[in-house]
Amino acid sequence: MSDLQLNKILGAGLATGLVILGLGQLTGILFESEPPEKPGYAIAVVEDTGGGGEVADTPPDxxxxxxxxxxxxxxxxxxxxxxxxxxxxxxxxxxxxxxxxxxxxxxxxxxxxxxxxxxxxxxxxxxxxxxxxxxxxxxxxxxxxxxxxxxxxxxxxxxxxxxxxxxxxSLGSTLPIPAPKPAAAAPAAAAPAAAGTAAGAASATPGTPGAPAATPSATAAPAPVKK
Ligand code: HEC
Missing domain, CATH: 1.10.760.10 (Cytochrome c-like domain)
Known part of the structure; x- marks a missing residue:
């Protein structure tokens, strides 16, 4: 009888210990999961700057x-x-x-x-x-x-x-589109026709390789877009 009681007591103690151990591990897991979250964010931000290229991510013209x-x-x-x-x-x-x-x-x-x-x-x-x-x-x-x-x-x-x-x-903006900056517009004395030049650049380049007037503005226009 007393043996059985002892067993019960020991068993209960063992079970309690297991539960405590389990809780401890669970807590460990919960706490451990927190730090990785923050580095995760930090890494995403680092990737962002990497994705933008090594060059500073300055706004385009x-x-x-x-x-x-x-x-x-x-x-x-x-x-x-x-x-x-x-x-x-x-x-x-x-x-x-x-x-x-x-x-x-x-x-x-x-x-x-x-x-x-x-x-x-x-x-x-x-x-x-x-x-x-x-x-x-x-x-x-x-x-x-x-x-x-x-x-x-x-x-x-x-x-x-x-x-x-x-x-x-396109959704109710109150800001006009600014004029192209002088630096970007420089190769174009064709400033008035800027929109037409940009739109036609893609088709004009392969179509008329001999046209020297179109080439400088065609190469100058896409450059700031890629940055
Ligand atoms: C998870 C929700 C969420 C998502 C997704 C989200 N935003 Fe927001 N955005 C907000 C909240 C909240 C604010 C208000 C920020 C504050 O008060 O600090 C806000 C504010 C802004 C503002 C400033 C508005 C103002 O009136 O000053 C802009 C612009 C904006 N968001 C653009 C975007 C764009 C574009 C996207 C998608 C590419 C986006 N947001 C995705 C929740 C979100």
């Missing part, structure tokens, strides 16, 4: 890239934002604010949306979402506006951001 940017591609990319944002005029705020007309809007100013303090502060320092600011923000929102509520990793590829911004610009 908007007057050159926007007229020929792929708005449809931008609309396709907006599927990544659609879980949090609407893009239609008068569309509802969700996890994020409605984005119709965001180009030219003051950051953190859309009616009825509770922005984070960092975004409101950002708006106090930056009066409008212009192309450059959107380009930098969309690359890594949490890096550009530290503490933002926008928990989106960002669009690492410059061409993705350009297409996205072109799409946003």
């Amino acid at each position: 908007w007057g050159t890239v926007l007229p020929t940017a792929d708005i449809a591609a931008g609309q396709a990319i907006s599927a990544k934002c659609a879980g949090c944002h609407t893009f239609t005029q008068g569309g509802a705020n969700g996890t994020g604010p409605n984005l119709f007309g965001v180009v030219g809007r003051k950051p953190g100013s859309h009616g009825g949306f509770a922005y984070s303090a960092p975004m409101t502060d950002f708006g106090a320092k930056n009066p409008v979402w212009d192309y450059d600011r959107l380009y930098l923000f969309l690359k890594a929102p949490g890096k550009d506006v530290s503490g933002t509520k926008m928990t989106f990793v960002g669009l690492k590829k410059p061409e993705e951001r350009i297409a996205m911004i072109a799409y946003l610009h």
Whole structure:
């Protein structure tokens, strides 16, 4: 009888010990899983800068890239934002604010949306979402506006951001497309025909290899697009 009781007591003690061990391991697993998450984020950010090339990811010349940017591609990319944002005029705020007309809007100013303090502060320092600011923000929102509520990793590829911004610009933007910068427009005394040159460049180059006038502007125009 007392042997049986002893066995019970020992058994209970053993079971308790096992449970404690198990909990300890479980806790260890839970705690261990936390650190890898942060490096995961950091690595993604590092990849971002790598993806943009070793060269500093400076915004493109908007007057050159926007007229020929792929708005449809931008609309396709907006599927990544659609879980949090609407893009239609008068569309509802969700996890994020409605984005119709965001180009030219003051950051953190859309009616009825509770922005984070960092975004409101950002708006106090930056009066409008212009192309450059959107380009930098969309690359890594949490890096550009530290503490933002926008928990989106960002669009690492410059061409993705350009297409996205072109799409946003097509939605009630209050900012005009600027004139191409003098540096980019320099080879073109053809500045007035800039749009035509850019559009025709692709077909003109293979078609007329002998035309020397078209070649300098054709090579000069795509260069800033790739950067
Ligand atoms: C996980 C949800 C989420 C996703 C996905 C997301 N956003 Fe956001 N976005 C937010 C939130 C939340 C804010 C408000 C940020 C704040 O107040 O700090 C915001 C703010 C913004 C703003 C500033 C708006 C303003 O009125 O100042 C822009 C621009 C923006 N997002 C663009 C995008 C684009 C473009 C995408 C897709 C490529 C995207 N967001 C994806 C949640 C998201």
